[in-house]
Amino acid sequence: MSAPRLSDSQPLEAKDTRRPAVKRRTFLSAIGLTLALPVGNVLAQGGRPIRMIVPLPAGTSNDYAARILTTHVAQTLGQAIVVDNKPGANGVIATMDIMRAAPDGMTLMCGSLSPLASNVAFVKNLPYEPLRNLTPIGGATLTNHVLMVKADSPIRTFADFIAYAKQRPGKVSVGASTTIVQLQIASMNKLGGIQLMAIPYKGTPATISDVIGGVLDATLTDPGNALAQVKGGQLRALAVTSLKRNPATPDWPAISETLPGFDFPSWNAFVGPAGMSRALVERISAAVIQAQKRPDVTEQLARQGMVPLILRPDELKAYMDTEAKKYVRLAREANIQPE
Known part of the structure; x- marks a missing residue:
């Protein structure tokens, strides 16, 4: 698929920072909401919250996007979500964590461009393959440098x-x-x-x-x-x-x-471990899109120079593949070797 672009029509759909320090906290679900899923045990017995791994520190654009969106995703799912920052090694530490999780929807990741695509070009002996070891769920935000x-x-x-x-x-x-x-x-x-x-x-x-x-x-x-x-x-x-x-x-x-063809967007997206059921993925994806289309969310993201990146699971999969191949090609042309 063609890569989404920052344009005058927002929020972005597939058809076409320094943040204030944020304390780690649990986003409480709205009272009375329930999760009606016929598959998986997404709503854990005993009220265990969903863990949302973030591969960058609190206060980064990746962290900011995750916290803004998961507040409303939690309300839609009727399930508390706690953000767990796991920075380090270009996102490899966080990605290895999500890979080891059970595919039950209780551990997810709001990943950035590096762990979800460009690491393929820049990290020597990368211990995972994004599209083989992760389940694409949906886009989060799009921005730039x-x-x-x-x-x-x-x-x-x-x-x-x-x-x-x-x-x-x-x-x-x-x-x-x-x-x-x-x-x-x-x-x-x-x-x-x-x-x-x-x-x-x-x-x-x-x-x-x-x-x-x-x-x-x-x-x-x-x-x-x-x-x-x-x-x-x-x-x-x-x-x-x-x-x-x-x-x-x-x-x-x-x-x-000034330089036609120059194109380096920055983006974040939601993924889970490999093996998640299609129905479970679609349920979470729908909750993310519902959050992205809220005017208050769009306004909060805009304050930090971000717009919603609305990509459904298959669209995100294609986008991750396209971006990974782009960075492999550009790194080769620039003679940048994996480290």
Whole structure:
């Protein structure tokens, strides 16, 4: 299937950050709701809550999306859901956890792009295959990265950025906190005919601090962090990495408007362990879509630069496959080896 795009029509369907710290908590189900499933023991005897694994720390966009959506999924299912953050190893730790769980719907994961697709290209000897060891349930959210420079930088547009880099080959530094960002920089070099320096960092906050401090020329960060920095007057947003502009930040152009074909969306999706029954998957998927279509949920997500990614189980399966193959191809073209 063709990959969903950020466009002016939302929420996204298949047919076509820094977040505030959030304490781990259980989302209580609405009183009186029951789960009427003819298959599996999703509603555990004794009221055991569903465990929602999140492969990134609290306060990340992945965690934020999971908590916003599962609040309403819990109400629809009549089942409490507790978020369990399991960060580390590009999501491999969390993914191995979900793989070991029983396929009864009591353990799920709201995974990000890395464990569900791009790890196939970037992690050496990856101990799982996303489509063989996981059950796709449904999309969660779609967003992008944002290219940022210091607020008082003479670079005011992405076209200015390209011109600035052409005048200084090999001297314009961009913070890269993930392999995906490293690949984005490599793609800008290829499509723009420039030579940016990708400077490796362990996390986005450090890259933001170094742009503000003048150590770096630019960085790529999530929209939540970008919005906060622009509002605070510290950084300037030049462009977003998705093919189309993000409806949550419509004034920020897409890099593809200057470099046609540049397309690096960021996304989250719900999966379970392999072997879940079709009826169980469909039930949970329907609850997720119901949550995604709530106006209050759309508004909450937009505050962090995200839109709902509405994908049903088969659509998510096809999307994960397409994204994994894309990153394998792009990593090969950029000569980025698995580590």
